[in-house]
Amino acid sequence: MKKPPRYTKGSLTQVCKLLKSLYGLKQASQQWNSKLTSSLLGFGFIQSKSDYSLFTKHDGDTFIALLIYVDDFLVASNSTAAIASLKTFLNSKFKIKDLGTLHYFLGLEIARSTKGIHLCQRKYAFDILADSGMLGCKPLKLPIDQHFKISKSEGTPLLDPSIFRRLIGRLLYLTITQPDIFFVVQLLSQFMDQPSSSHLAVAYRILRYIKSAPAQGLLLSSTSQLQLQAYCDSDWASCPDSRRSTTRYCVFLGQSLISWKTKKQSVVSRSSAEAEYRSMAATCSELTWLRFILQDLGISHPQAATLFCDNQAALHIAANPIFHERTKHIELDCHLIRDKIQDGSIITAHVSSQSQLADTFSKPLPSYLLQAHLSKMGIVNYYSPFCGGVLNDKG
Structure with a gap:
C-alpha cells in the first residue's frame, strides 16, 4: 500500500487503518479479470468467444491452452518449453504457485493411464457423507425407485430448510463426475423454496447410492x-x-x-x-x-x-x-x-x-438398464478391481 502523493503529516510514524480489504470490494473480481485478460492477450493468447475462461495460443507447431477459474489455472500443451515460458511470464506478473502435474483441482481427482483420463470426486463424496452422518449407512443399487413420483404437496415442510438446500447444492457439484445422479438431483432442486420431509428423504437415499461407489466417475478414453x-x-x-x-x-x-x-x-x-x-x-x-x-x-x-x-x-x-x-x-x-x-x-x-x-x-431406470447405460457412457469405479478401473492398469 502506498500513501497518496504529497500526503504528509509531520514527521510522526503514520499507521493506516484498513476498513475493508481490496479483495472483498465489489470491483475486485472485475479488476482481476481485466488485469489477467490484458496480460494474457499481451503475451499472445487468444480469448475464446465460446468460453471466455479459455485462452489458446498457436506458435508454429506449438499449441498451449489455458483454462481459468477465478485465480486457479489449468495449462495443457504439446510442449514443455511453452509451459515453462508461460509459468515464467505469469510469475513475473503475479505471484503464482506451481502445483505440478494435474492430480486434484477444485474437488476433482484426476488419474491417467494408457486407457485415458479418469475423473472422480471420491474425497468430496466422502465429505458429503461424513457431514450428513451417512458414512455408516447401508448402500443402495439405485438412486431412486423406478416408479418414483414426487411433487410439492408431499411430506411436511422442514423447520430448517437450509439443511436440504446445502445438501442439494453439494450434490449438484458432485454431478460433474457422477451423471447417474443428475436426474434425481435436478428433480429435487426444483423444491428448494419449500422443501419437505419427503424431499429430504429422497436426498438421503441418493447418499446411500453414492456410498455404494464413491469413486465412480468419468473415463475419457484415449482411443x-x-x-x-x-x-x-x-x-x-x-x-x-x-x-x-x-x-x-x-x-x-x-x-x-x-x-x-x-x-x-x-x-x-x-x-x-x-x-x-x-x-x-x-x-x-x-x-x-x-x-x-x-x-x-x-x-x-x-x-x-x-x-x-x-x-x-x-x-x-x-x-x-x-x-x-x-x-x-x-x-x-x-x-x-x-x-x-x-x-x-x-x-x-x-x-x-x-x-x-x-x-x-x-x-428412474431398473438396475440392469442403468448399469448398461453407465457402461456405455464410460462411467467406471476408480477403485474397483472388477470393472476395469484405471488403477488396475499399471501402464
Missing part, C-alpha cells in the same frame, strides 16, 4: 474417435405440478461423455412429438457450441455430428418442413435443427428406446 454424437429425449408432461416436459441429452466425443443436461422446458408441449422436437433443438445448440470449442482448440471436425432420437414423428418434423399444420405454434428458434440438417453439420438417426442413453438423465 476415442473424433466424432461428435448425441442422444436426446424428453419426458412429455412429466412434471405433476406444471405438466411441462423435461428435456434431456448427452453428448459424446467418440466414446467419451463430455456434456449432458436435464432441464424442464419453458412451455407446455401439446404433444410428445413437440416435446421431443424441442429436445432436439436444445441438443443441436449444444452440438453447435461444442464445434466452436473444438475449433478454438485447433481441432477440425468437418464431418456431420450424429443426433439420435427415439421419436419418429420428431425426426420427420425436423427433416420435413412441410408439416406446417403441426408446427406453426412452435417458436421459430426451435426450427434451427432444420437449418443444421440442410447445411450438413448434423444428421439425425433413430435409436430404440431400450438403447436411448439420454433416459439416464430423465427418469
Whole structure:
C-alpha cells in the first residue's frame, strides 16, 4: 500500500487503518479479470468467444491452452518449453504457485493411464457423507425407485430448510463426475423454496447410492474417435405440478461423455412429438457450441455430428418442413435443427428406446438398464478391481 502523493503529516510514524480489504470490494473480481485478460492477450493468447475462461495460443507447431477459474489455472500443451515460458511470464506478473502435474483441482481427482483420463470426486463424496452422518449407512443399487413420483404437496415442510438446500447444492457439484445422479438431483432442486420431509428423504437415499461407489466417475478414453454424437429425449408432461416436459441429452466425443443436461422446458408441449422436437433443438445448440470449442482448440471436425432420437414423428418434423399444420405454434428458434440438417453439420438417426442413453438423465431406470447405460457412457469405479478401473492398469 502506498500513501497518496504529497500526503504528509509531520514527521510522526503514520499507521493506516484498513476498513475493508481490496479483495472483498465489489470491483475486485472485475479488476482481476481485466488485469489477467490484458496480460494474457499481451503475451499472445487468444480469448475464446465460446468460453471466455479459455485462452489458446498457436506458435508454429506449438499449441498451449489455458483454462481459468477465478485465480486457479489449468495449462495443457504439446510442449514443455511453452509451459515453462508461460509459468515464467505469469510469475513475473503475479505471484503464482506451481502445483505440478494435474492430480486434484477444485474437488476433482484426476488419474491417467494408457486407457485415458479418469475423473472422480471420491474425497468430496466422502465429505458429503461424513457431514450428513451417512458414512455408516447401508448402500443402495439405485438412486431412486423406478416408479418414483414426487411433487410439492408431499411430506411436511422442514423447520430448517437450509439443511436440504446445502445438501442439494453439494450434490449438484458432485454431478460433474457422477451423471447417474443428475436426474434425481435436478428433480429435487426444483423444491428448494419449500422443501419437505419427503424431499429430504429422497436426498438421503441418493447418499446411500453414492456410498455404494464413491469413486465412480468419468473415463475419457484415449482411443476415442473424433466424432461428435448425441442422444436426446424428453419426458412429455412429466412434471405433476406444471405438466411441462423435461428435456434431456448427452453428448459424446467418440466414446467419451463430455456434456449432458436435464432441464424442464419453458412451455407446455401439446404433444410428445413437440416435446421431443424441442429436445432436439436444445441438443443441436449444444452440438453447435461444442464445434466452436473444438475449433478454438485447433481441432477440425468437418464431418456431420450424429443426433439420435427415439421419436419418429420428431425426426420427420425436423427433416420435413412441410408439416406446417403441426408446427406453426412452435417458436421459430426451435426450427434451427432444420437449418443444421440442410447445411450438413448434423444428421439425425433413430435409436430404440431400450438403447436411448439420454433416459439416464430423465427418469428412474431398473438396475440392469442403468448399469448398461453407465457402461456405455464410460462411467467406471476408480477403485474397483472388477470393472476395469484405471488403477488396475499399471501402464
